[in-house]
Amino acid sequence: MDSEPFLGFRRTLTAPDSTSSDSQPPLASSSSVVLLLNHTNSTKHHKLNRCKTAPAMVVMRDIPTDTSTNPKPNSASLLQQAAVLLIIYLSIGVIIFCFNRNHFSGLETHPVVDGLYFCIVTMCTIGYGDIAPVTPSAKVFACFFVLIGFGFIDIMLSGVVNYVLDLQENMIINANKANQNHNNNNSVVQHNTNRLKLSPIDYIYDFAKGRMRIRLKVCLALGVVLLSIGIGTLVLYSVERLDLVDSLYLSVLSVTTVGYGDRAFRTLRARIDKRHRRVANWVLHRQITVEDLLAADLNNSGFLSKSEYIVFKLKEMGKIEERDILQICNQFNKLDSSNSGKITLRNLLSGHSI
Template sequence: MAVMRDFRPNPNHQIQSSSSSTLVRQAAILLIIYLSLGVLIYSFNPDHFSGVETHPVVDALYFCIVTMCTIGYGDIAPLTPLAKLFACVFVLVGFGFIDILLTGVVNYVLDLQENMILAGIKANKNNNNRQQQETTCRRFSARDYIVDVAKGRMRIRLKVSLALGVVVVCIGIGTLILYFVERLDLVDCVYLSVMSVTTVGYGDRAFKTLPGRLFASMWLLFSTLAVARAFLYLAEARIDKRHRKITNWVLHRDITVDDLFAADINNNGFISKSEYVIYKLKEMGKIREKDVKQICDQFNKLDRNNSGKITLPDLLENHL
């Protein structure tokens, strides 16, 4: 079985990639429907909003995007109680749509990059000669663990690099469009671009021309969430680094007498391999005592004869 597991196809990456692309499609469709609904409500009620008008449809889309992205320049604002209630509902629901869409896009790109890297790892693995079954099992278990750890670090680094790169590109594109379309000076272009993607939106500068608002309707939709994701991924990278430090400390420190008594779950005076693994995982913060208890309860349900092991008849009896 240890040898056979190497030949079994692992569909995890295909499932992840498929689910990410499906999520992107569903979120994009819902977002388009939601924006269309907002544009219709604004278009039929223009007197309920204040601001400089350029084109009814573009102004409606611009207002919906600025509201959904929580920027709030103030150049277009709701006036009546109904319009204010509409703005409240629109921003609360719409922000979730954008977040789901961007999450799906980022995960889809990362899955593609991972599949390319893992394809090379699998090719190198298949070139190695297989030894005895027990040796093969141990070797592939260690290799799989190393690959999993490397995948986790690689994914976090890819996410941080991708998010930061997107932020720089978004700010740069916004600065160029503001300079050539809105005719602002360079400092104000950078200022408005950064204030926009960070959703600050003081309101002293805003998009006033028709092409500018049309561009902002597409640009703000993506750039604001990209910045939020970048800060989230940076926090995730710091947490991962901290967890790796704790893991290295736990693995390299010497076991003491107190550890012996703490890890001896069966109170038989010695530590088995499984007890040692469980104790170290607890120290790393990977599992809790509650998790161990739930797993033991599940094992006891399968071990109907209280023999301390699960056999094939036990599994067949449990499924029948």
């Protein structure tokens, strides 16, 4: 049924030589239909034309879509260069210090430990003053060493620290953006409900401005400083045997790189048991006075024995303390049961028999 009108239309088009008057209207109508179809095809053809000033498709594909300035992963070579330069800087300083120990005055332990301690204190511009150059050649070396460490190594390390911090911040920002896009795919009601709850991410990341919150950065900076001071205070109080005020004082001076020189690390565990060579030489060559004789006379005999003189000098150099001497004296008194001031074979035999 539906195909019959199309058959009539086809017959009309294929019989143009008909002379009947009834066939004229179909011819007119068919020509109008043909014109209408041609006009429709022409309009469709014109719609596909593109503007001559439009950029080519190849150029549009070449336009970069990511304009972010985040640090590239291949920038890790900066970390490698900084690590190599730092190792070279510290190695040169330790080698020169180990082969020229007599040119430096300071507390003495293992040469490598002392040299590494001197290099790090110099590079950080703290300046405790416990190790210092005393000869002209050592002072010239210290000048170049300070300038290189302050002007080059510090700049390189600062760039590395900034790069690492920026990389971590960008990672947090990208993670938050991905989380935000995931939340946008959910329903609007659920998203608004979650935003009103103020999750911990909201306190870290500012979604409106697209960056980490300034308050968080300030709190992190203050937290690092306070944590460093607290850990330093506890270490100095427990290892260096300083009181609480002196421990806090030295810790603050170390973190702020002030270093007046009145306090420094002195124990083996803190700056890995060292003694001051200059003070020791001064103590050994100093002439004894009347006050020294009275202080060193432990038995109140009016004269000093060799053992008493040795103990006095060791105490003056700081190699032993008073409590150590008291413990040794108590042990001696236990062995000297006759209070003769001597430990004899009889005392030892009587002690074993008991």
